[in-house]
Amino acid sequence: MKLAITRAAIADERDAENFRGRPDFRKATRNMCLVQAALEKFGEWNSRGRRVGVVLGTSHGELSSTADFLSELGIRNVARPFLFQNSLHNSTLGFITQRLQFTGPSFTVSNQYFSGERSLELAHSLLVGNLVDSCLVVGVDSIAAPAKEALRAIYPDEVNLGEGAAAILLERDESPQALGYLAEVNCHSSSVDKKPVQMTASYYDSDAIQHLVQMVLGRERERTLVKPDGTSSLIRVS
Amino acid sequence: MFNHTQKPLTNSVPVCVTGTGVISCAGLGADALWNAAVEGKSFVESGLGKLDDDLLDRARTECEKSQFYPALANMHAQLPKSKFGFLALYAALKAMEDAGWDKLNSDDGLILGTTTGNILSWEDDFIAFGKGEIGHDQFAEAFRHEPLGKSLDTVRTALDFDGRNCLVTSACSSSTQAIAQAAMWIREGKAKRVLVGGAEVLCQLTIRGFQSLQLLSEKACTPFDANRSGINLSEGAGFLCLEAGPSPHARALVSGHGFSSDGYHMTAPHPEGRGSYEAMEQAIASAGIAKRDISWIHAHGTGSPANDFSEGTAISQLFGEESVWVSSTKGVHGHALGASGIIESILCVKAIEHQTLVKTRGLNAPDPRMRLKHPTENRRELISHILKNSLGFGGANASLVLSSLATMVIP
Numbered sequence: 124m125k126l127a128i129t130r131a132a133i134a135d136e137r138d139a140e141n142f143r144g145r146p147d148f149r150k151a152t153r154n155m156c157l158v159q160a161a162l163e164k165f166g167e168w169n170s171r172g173r174r175v176g177v178v179l180g181t182s183h184g185e186l187s188s189t190a191d192f193l194s195e196l197g198i199r200n201v202a203r204p205f206l207f208q209n210s211l212h213n214s215t216l217g218f219i220t221q222r223l224q225f226t227g228p229s230f231t232v233s234n235q236y237f238s239g240e241r242s243l244e245l246a247h248s249l250l251v252g253n254l255v256d257s258c259l260v261v262g263v264d265s266i267a268a269p270a271k272e273a274l275r276a277i278y279p280d281e282v283n284l285g286e287g288a289a290a291i292l293l294e295r296d297e298s299p300q301a302l303g304y305l306a307e308v309n310c311h312s313s314s315v316d317k318k319p320v321q322m323t324a325s326y327y328d329s330d331a332i333q334h335l336v337q338m339v340l341g342r343e344r345e346r347t348l349v350k351p352d353g354t355s356s357l358i359r360v361s
Numbered sequence: 362m363f364n365h366t367q368k369p370l371t372n373s374v375p376v377c378v379t380g381t382g383v384i385s386c387a388g389l390g391a392d393a394l395w396n397a398a399v400e401g402k403s404f405v406e407s408g409l410g411k412l413d414d415d416l417l418d419r420a421r422t423e424c425e426k427s428q429f430y431p432a433l434a435n436m437h438a439q440l441p442k443s444k445f446g447f448l449a450l451y452a453a454l455k456a457m458e459d460a461g462w463d464k465l466n467s468d469d470g471l472i473l474g475t476t477t478g479n480i481l482s483w484e485d486d487f488i489a490f491g492k493g494e495i496g497h498d499q500f501a502e503a504f505r506h507e508p509l510g511k512s513l514d515t516v517r518t519a520l521d522f523d524g525r526n527c528l529v530t531s532a533c534s535s536s537t538q539a540i541a542q543a544a545m546w547i548r549e550g551k552a553k554r555v556l557v558g559g560a561e562v563l564c565q566l567t568i569r570g571f572q573s574l575q576l577l578s579e580k581a582c583t584p585f586d587a588n589r590s591g592i593n594l595s596e597g598a599g600f601l602c603l604e605a606g607p608s609p610h611a612r613a614l615v616s617g618h619g620f621s622s623d624g625y626h627m628t629a630p631h632p633e634g635r636g637s638y639e640a641m642e643q644a645i646a647s648a649g650i651a652k653r654d655i656s657w658i659h660a661h662g663t664g665s666p667a668n669d670f671s672e673g674t675a676i677s678q679l680f681g682e683e684s685v686w687v688s689s690t691k692g693v694h695g696h697a698l699g700a701s702g703i704i705e706s707i708l709c710v711k712a713i714e715h716q717t718l719v720k721t722r723g724l725n726a727p728d729p730r731m732r733l734k735h736p737t738e739n740r741r742e743l744i745s746h747i748l749k750n751s752l753g754f755g756g757a758n759a760s761l762v763l764s765s766l767a768t769m770v771i772p
Contacts, residue, residue: 207570232529328510
């Protein structure tokens, strides 16, 4: 079965900044703004009564809200409800589904360096299993304060840690609107000699979706994504 | 009232449950959990279902002395030091032992559902670092465990497994979604066997967080009761071994699943249970059965006023009033958030094996706004299909249909 990519968009920190000051984003986190920005870049799209699912991949989830919650708890012994509701890994998707009044299947996946790849695999299952006709796949990770410094403790110095969100719309049926077809997602997590690699380009754990968007827009067939620990994944588009 | 039948399933590839493993505040193993549910004994103390040190010590001893585990030790298996890692690995190993799996092969699958994962490994140090009580090096060492994906790596590494794997984190629906994903992998042929589970530990984030939302009860919860006063957080882990059927070791079937989003609120469920209704309806349809074929609904039933009302309303609307048995066991073992779906699915497997459905502990005065059919005592009767519900924060709903082997048709 061919899976057509019919929409694709990337959002970065500048796009997320556009939501600053908007009343409806007053309690939104950086991840929520990044995902919303990516979806708005999709432009208008009509699901035409199709069953739509959404899978979101994120490694650190809403770490900034978790950090804020724990800091408030530690310093002032105060537990703030809105920080808690924003602190779970699936809070990003909860916010987005609420905004879109989205009622289809929604999954949040978190597999560290392979969060984007695993999201694509799950979307594939939903489509092949005929649970949905279309599936949004989103990858998002951010390095907003106060978690920014903490995150540096996780990555080797060689990693140029960035942030961003990317989204694609996968459809089961072949479509004249297809930007490309997702052919293969293959994770190679068993490197014998795992060691940190020099990464000059900006990197975030769930950026496989961003790479996929760049591939379909640039008509690139294949990319190998090298991870901070030396493992890798291969994504093919036909 | 529906006539309950043994309608055969139509799935092309039966997904068989061949092993269960669980550790909960009710004890070690599925039998301890089942016996507690049957006896209606609550293991919630001061509002929490905490695993005591004695239980954890017994679990460690059981692991170390088991004749089964040396085979795994030869694969470099070591018991993780973290509570989360140990709970998850204990339940995984018990499930594998139960199913007779001496190892995971590279073409098997591994899926884990959790909300906060290994948070105990870094939460205290994060707070202490913020208060200037510890130095950067100690903080950094602890914080390396922060990525949720590392929680799965703990199990993966201990089992020396490098095959297809995934961590699902959709709040309280996490492990229910994980079971469904495992069933999808088997039906698609991506894996013939999948070890799927969930694990959760009690931590400050969730205890103080739920407290801030005024959702915690200090007494054992009483789901669907008119006087229910909130939920009991708990911790634990459960795993299922799932295999493409038919299998001589099969004990039950995962025959249907459904998912939905409320699209309504970050923490509150849709008041009319719109999402839950949709997930249940899909699960029944995907099993290829009719509503009347459901013998029992093992509800999410947390004891939270809004959650129970939402789910109860959805059940009433979908099934009609007082038409199918509905109960919750959270008054026995508490609510283990991302692990609750798998722990309660294991109870459903036991219910199928014993052909017995259990009542809701502490339910004395059913909420009259929901006209549900609650068993007032445990009932031994023909159980063909059980509907298991999970409703999660963020409006993520999931339902499973678990079925008896008598419903299986060999393709």
